[in-house]
Amino acid sequence: MDIDTLAKAPVAEGDLLIGGKWTAAADGRTFPVHDPATGGLVRQVSAAGARDAAAAVDAAQVAAEQWRATPARRRSEVLHAAYTLMRENADALARLITVENGKAYRDAVAEVGYAAEFFSWFAEEAVRIGSGFGDAPAGGYRHVVVKQPVGLSAFVTPWNFPAAMATRKIAPALAAGCPVLLKPAPDTPLTALAVGGLLSAAGLPDGLLGILPTDRAAEVVSVWLSDDRVRKFSFTGSTATGKVLLRQAAENVVNVTMELGGNAPFIVCEDADIDTAVRGAMDAKMRGGGEVCIAANRFYVHESVAAEFTEKFGAAMAAVRIGPGLDDGVALGPMVNPAAVAKIRELVADAVGRGARITAQGSTPKGDGWFHPATVLADVPADAAIMHTEVFGPVAPITTYKDEDEMLARANGTVHGLASYVFSRDLARALRIAERLEAGMVGLNRGLISDPAAPFGGVKQSGLGREGGRDGIEAFLETKYIALDWPAS
Known part of the structure; x- marks a missing residue:
């Protein structure tokens, strides 16, 4: 062939x-x-x-x-x-x-x-x-x-x-x-x-x-x-x-x-290295245009660092070059079909209608094709559909938190439990949060977690069993x- x-x-x-x-x-x-x-x-x-x-x-x-x-x-x-x-x-x-x-x-x-x-x-x-x-x-x-x-x-x-x-x-x-x-x-x-x-x-x-x-x-x-x-x-x-x-x-x-399905929380603690967190967010959110089951779906950022993270993350998202995937320098291609674009737009509109703000957004190329720009939403309320639905696109909804226990309750408040991400300079804190998260996989200070040598899979309604790693052949x-x-x- x-x-x-x-x-x-x-x-x-x-x-x-x-x-x-x-x-x-x-x-x-x-x-x-x-x-x-x-x-x-x-x-x-x-x-x-x-x-x-x-x-x-x-x-x-x-x-x-x-x-x-x-x-x-x-x-x-x-x-x-x-x-x-x-x-x-x-x-x-x-x-x-x-x-x-x-x-x-x-x-x-x-x-x-x-x-x-x-x-x-x-x-x-x-x-x-x-x-x-x-x-x-x-x-x-x-x-x-x-x-x-x-x-x-x-x-x-x-x-x-x-x-x-x-x-x-x-x-x-x-x-x-x-x-x-x-x-x-x-x-x-x-x-x-x-x-x-x-x-x-x-x-x-x-x-x-x-x-x-x-x-x-x-x-x-x-x-x-x-x-x-x-x-x-x-x-x-x-x-x-x-x-x-x-x-x-x-x-x-x-x-x-x-x-x-997944609904991965991305947690930025007050002691996180913000530049590292932004790089991790770009990896976790934008790989494959966000059309990834383990993509960061909900961003929980401590209120003390929310302004800095939102500004730097927004600048990175707005700078993403969008266009046909085979064009030189393109980092964000089209969504897979028109229905995917319609779903993303509906989720963004719902969030904005409930009080969220679009703080950063890239451009959309002219002409045909099924594109949606990289978008950052801030002040997203807990009842917005985007906080409970897998976006499967290049949209990042950000909400803030003050108390760790309250944040974890919100992060775990979903039927899904595939992937999660935690950013903190304090390894003990990061591991404590990771162990409390109801997810099959956790990225600590990194946004890329998939590895053929590691077990891939989730808990709750994110699945049964594991693929990859030594577990993969046992299946x-x-x-x-x-x-x-x-x-x-």
């Missing part, structure tokens, strides 16, 4: 990867992919349906047993090869991400590097899957504990990180010995197709990876969750959709991992205990 031309023309046979072959949807349907920078059509993509979903399960099941029996070292070698190919094709992949997702090219390059690291990390984890052997305390027999692949795994990934969210799920599953089915987001299917092409080129046997782009997700996913051969399901997306899928998965008691393994008769000598 030629990544450079993937955005211009479909794969000759079709865009669905089933059984190692590229094919069109069984009923011939397609759906459009648009360039967020212009609103123009990139191209039509094959739209999988129920028959295609069933065919992908059949093909994966045929390949499953051989991959399960493949030595871990060989599985590792395939993933290492995929890592190398992704790094070698980084520029083409980044440009493809920008074309269909809209994010600035520099952010797309960073995503490709992040995505590739999942292949590298789990290539190394594949050969470290452990087992156990020991005496039974009562004597007379031994305990043998082995780890085995959970089985056929189905994934649904979002549009905001079309490469990284795919590799974060695919890599550990393949490392553990599981075949994989992937339904990428309809806004960004082309990157997933490119990842599939790279894995094929890396030597992954046919049938182990099925990729089914579609604009009729419910039809495809329902087939997978109702098939008792599918034993693992992993979803990244909204909490509302995750609840629906959890109910479906419960019917067959499918093993699930859910990475759902695709089942533990089997064998009681081995071993008479005493």
Whole structure:
């Protein structure tokens, strides 16, 4: 597959990867992919349906047993090869991400590097899957504990990180010995197709990876969750959709991992280094244009430093260059679609209507495209919708606090608990706050926290389970205990 031309023309046979072959949807349907920078059509993509979903399960099941029996070292070698190919094709992949997702090219390059690291990390984890052997305390027999692949795994990934969210799920599953089915987001299917092409080129046997782009997700996913051969399901997306899928998965008691919505608080203490906090805020808020589940969503700034932080942060936000993601120097590209822009505008209008002030705002480029400028809101009241809703855009609502306990009550006063950020020169204070925050991940004096070597996930309604780190491969393994008769000598 030629990544450079993937955005211009479909794969000759079709865009669905089933059984190692590229094919069109069984009923011939397609759906459009648009360039967020212009609103123009990139191209039509094959739209999988129920028959295609069933065919992908059949093909994966045929390949499953051989991959399960493949030595871990060989599985590792395939993933290492995929890592190398992704790094070698980084520029083409980044440009493809920008074309269909809209994010600035520099952010797309960073995503490709992040995505590739999942292949590298789990290539190394594949050969470290452990087992156990020991005496039974009562004597007379031994305990043998082995780890085995959970089985056929189905994934649904979002549009905001079309490469990284795919590799974060695919890599550990393949490392553990599981075949994989992937339904990428309809806004960004082309990157997933490119990842599939790279894995094929890396030597992954046919049938182990099925990729089914579609604009009729419910039809495809329902087939997978109702098939008792599918034993693992992993979803990244909204909490509302995750609840629906959890109910479906419960019917067959499918093993699930859910990475759902966030509402991350960003806390600036009175003793914080303000320049460091501003840099961290720019990282936590503006990576990927703010369309990130762990993006800083609510800013709680101590009243004694609020004026300085708001001024410096506002200056940094207003200076962000906005435009088409492939243009030189652009740091903020368009939002992914018109609905995203409409939601952001609605949240800003609600906050302003309740008394918030726009203290800094960048410009919006003329012409077509789905843009929203970097925006800072001050004096945002607690009842503003933006304080309770994931913004998913380049808007930072700031409110002040005086008392630590009261601030923590507000920070924790949400059904979500994915990420949080704390800035303070006092490490003991920062750790105390971090331990009291109801979140799966906390950044202390830094705004970038994602790392393939660290567990990623949330608490409360932000999800179930962890991805990445050593936890990542465990999600695709089942533990089997064998009681081995071993008479005493």
